[in-house]
Amino acid sequence: MLIKKLQDKMDVLAHSDLLRHKWIAQSQTGTQQILLNSSETNPSKQTLFCSNDYLGFASHPDILCALKDGIDRWGGGSGASHLISGHMGPHEALEVKLSELFARLIPDNRCLTFSTGYMANLAVMTVLGDADSEIFSDELNHASLIDGIRLCKGKVNIYKHRDYDALAQLLDKSTADVRLIVTDGIFSMDGDRANVEVLQKLAHKYDAWIVVDDAHGYGVIGGEGLGSLEVEQSINGRMILVGTLSKSAGLSGAFVVAHQTIIDYIFQTARTYIYTTAPLPAISYALLKSLDLMHGDEGRQRRGHLRVLEQHLRCGLSDLVDEYSNAGLSISDSVSPIQAVIVGESQRAIDLSDGLSELGFRVPGIRPPTVPIGTSRIRVTLSADHSINDVDRLMDAFRILFKKTI
Ligand SMILES: Cc1ncc(COP(=O)(O)O)c(C=O)c1O
Known part of the structure; x- marks a missing residue:
């Protein structure tokens, strides 16, 4: 019964063009990668426009060297959760460093690190979103925030994407003890940015706090x-x-920085911090190197190149969308290395993504439920390791496909 039921559900997904497929990378993360599509037998070399390795740090020789050095000094697994015996020197040093980095933006802060961003968001939302709280969440927030909010005990309000007038009206009606505004910093599927300054004014006016998930803004x-x-x-x-x-840091893990009392309380009570094995210390050790590079000259120079690529991509795509103005395409209002080309129906996104792959570019089609129904898209992400020529070649590939299919 169970097997049949699940198969029937997958048949429904397939019928709606919503079945997901695996790609198996046969080489390390980079702008050029050997990939094997699970439905094919031969791998192919693809130019990648889909990873979140924004600064190209996943293959940075100094960071990889630090990772090896970290294993030599600190061994393999941490062996236990943070509060048993797994919290090691590099974990602590990473938290201190992140706390110092944000000292001028978040005063009186402390930092707590997590194995993944997903776990960090679950921690923040479940710990702070108790029965006395009221949550105000942007409708396009990341799934991990949404899942954290689903576990909250407080009342939940969803406001229209970046509609801060609507948010103000909701805040105005709230009688809760604690109000939490929750938003992505850079939204992961459109690449647009929350107006944190306006949110902060609302927070002051309505005695609220703001949770910003800056997974795609930090380092970028x-x-x-x-x-x-x-x-x-x-x-x-x-x-x-x-x-x-x-x-952007090129490895793995996540952090929360906030007022020290907030962090102390998350430390005491967050289940995704307490009941899981601490990550490999070598990762934290290598992250210290990654942060040095990210916040130093090299990071600055790589971000500068990203800005040039973003501008070039946006101009190219906006010309293409104008050229095919009757094709129902649009591009997202991006201010980041994430750029969506919104095509509407799921099948169209799949066809475009498959077509790009045949031409040697891995650019995924993103479909519901990741994005709202009717807004399936091709999501392009840039890395500082891309060249202008890579972007031009991608534009040529889009043009070939638009000519053929539209
Ligand atoms: C906005 C946002 N928040 C959180 C996460 C989760 O981070 P992690 O991959 O470290 O679990 C992601 C990951 O894709 C994300 O895009």
Whole structure:
């Protein structure tokens, strides 16, 4: 019965063009990768426009060297959860470093690290979202925030994407003891940015706190690479920042930086911190190197190149969308290395993605439930390791496919 039931459900997904497939990478993360599509037998070399390795740090020789060095010094697994015996020197050093990095943006802060961003978001939302709280969440927040919110005990309000007037009206009606505004910093499927400065004004006015998931902003935007908070003019207090170390930092893990009492309480009570084995210390050790590079000259230079690529990609795509103006295409309002080409129906996104793959580019089609129904898209992400020529070649491939299919 169970097998039949599950097969029937998958048949429904297949019928709606929503079945997911695996790609098996046969070489390390980079802008060129050997990939095997699970439905094919021969791997092919593809130019990747889909990883979150924004700075190209997943293959940075100094970071890989630090990872090997970390294993030599600190061995393999941590052997236990943080609060038993798994919390080792490099874990602590990473938390201290992140806390110092954000000291000017989040005063009186402390930092707590997690194995993944997903776990960090579950921790923040379940710990802070108790029965006395009320949550105000942007409708396009990441799935891990949404799942954390689903586990909250407080009342939940979803506001229209970046509609801060609607948010203000909801806040105005709230009588809860604690109000939590929850938002992505850079939204993962469109690449647009929350207006954290406006959110902070609302937080002051309505005595609320703001949870910002800056998975796609940290390391990528801001002069020093500190992300969405750094690009705003005035940020002070009322911030609970979540960042990931799996994207621009090139390795894995996540962190939360907030007022020390908030972090102390998360440390005491978060189940995704307490009941899981601490990550390999070598990863934290190598992350220290990654952060040095990210917030130093090299990070600055790589972010500068990303900005040039983003501009070039956006101009190219917007010309293409104008050229095929009757084709029902649009591009997202991006200010980041994430750029969506919205095509509408799922099958169209699959066809375009398959066509790009045949031409040697891995650019995924993103479909519901990851994005709202009717907004399936091709999601392009850039890395500082791409060249202008890579972007031009991608544009040529889009043009070939648009000519053929539209
Ligand atoms: C906005 C956002 N938050 C959190 C996460 C989860 O991070 P991690 O991959 O470290 O679990 C992701 C990952 O894709 C993300 O895009």
